[in-house]
Amino acid sequence: MRYPKLRELKEAIKALIKGPYTSKFPYEPHKPYERFRGKPEFYEKDCVGCGACFQVCPAKAIDMQDVRNKRILTVSLDMCIFCGQCQANCITGKGIMLSNEFDLATTGKRGELRQTIEKEFAIxxxxxxxxxxxxxxxxxxxxxxxxxxxxxxxxxxxxxxxxxxxxxxxxxxxxxxxxxxxxxxxxxxxxxxxxxx
Ligand code: SF4
Ligand code: SF4
Incomplete structure (x- = not known):
């Protein structure tokens, strides 16, 4: 007869006391773990418009257009793979950050899944x-x-x-x-x- 390993036994006892790991979302709100990679968001005050996030985004979810005297940066959540490269390579470290928000499904227009910021050019x-x-x-x-x-x-x-x-x-x-x-x-x-x- 094979005895259960101690580690598995410990997990089984913990689950019996604490309840299951799964949550009842969407019937009850779910709080992800602290380092969960959710919705990326631009922060107007901390973004300087350098475009590094646009260059490193592997999914091309960040678009950058220079129109007249403005640089326009747009992040499309429907294309984002939540890899966190934009945040990791942001020169200020705070211009774009991944939040804990994960419930992004919408029945509305795709435009609702975009965030745009504009930065004025020095000439x-x-x-x-x-x-x-x-x-x-x-x-x-x-x-x-x-x-x-x-x-x-x-x-x-x-x-x-x-x-x-x-x-x-x-x-x-x-x-x-x-x-x-x-x-x-x-x-x-x-x-x-x-x-x-
Ligand atoms: S998390 Fe990854 S895929 Fe999403 S915008 Fe940032 S770099 Fe692009
Ligand atoms: S979010 Fe960061 S990397 Fe992207 S343009 Fe702004 S400052 Fe540059």
Whole structure:
């Protein structure tokens, strides 16, 4: 005769005392475990619009479109496989996070299963070209701290965030002058400003 293993016996006694592991959902609310990977959600305040989550999403559930002066990020829950890569690779760590919410079934439109956020682009003071989302550059400048003063664009972003520098009017340039180096410039204009001034 084979005796039951001690581990199985322990589990059987625990189940007898505590009741079954299964829950009565949907008749009763179900609370998932703490590290359960449920609905991913964007957090407007912590997302800087870098697009890293869009690049790593294996199911292509995150879409990124640059329309005029805005970057639009959309997460589609009907395509999400809840892998958690977006959260793991988010540069701020909090821009998109998986919640414990799992009951996502709907009889409504697919649009109800989408969440969209928009981030405004910073544009070059000289040519009007998009550089990167404003929040992303400000985040980089803040992270660099005093080191950001070695880059004129980052320094101006940092100071504008503190209301210590004014946003300049867009001035289309034929010729760059030395003073143009202290402006928010796209890489092409910065190269020209450095070479020609
Ligand atoms: S959890 Fe995975 S599949 Fe879902 S949006 Fe994030 S990266 Fe994409
Ligand atoms: S900050 Fe995070 S959530 Fe926002 S775009 Fe970048 S990776 Fe995605």
């Amino acid at each position: 070059c003071d000289c040519c009007g070209e998009k550089i990167a989302p404003y929040d992303q550059i400000s985040w980089v400048a803040k992270r660099l701290g005093p080191l950001c003063f070695s880059n004129a664009s980052l320094m101006l972003f940092y100071l504008r965030n503190l209301d210590l520098a004014l946003k300049e009017e867009l001035l289309p340039k034929e010729e760059f002058m030395r003073s143009d180096r202290i402006r928010v410039l796209c890489p092409r204009c910065r190269r020209e400003a450095v070479l020609k001034s």
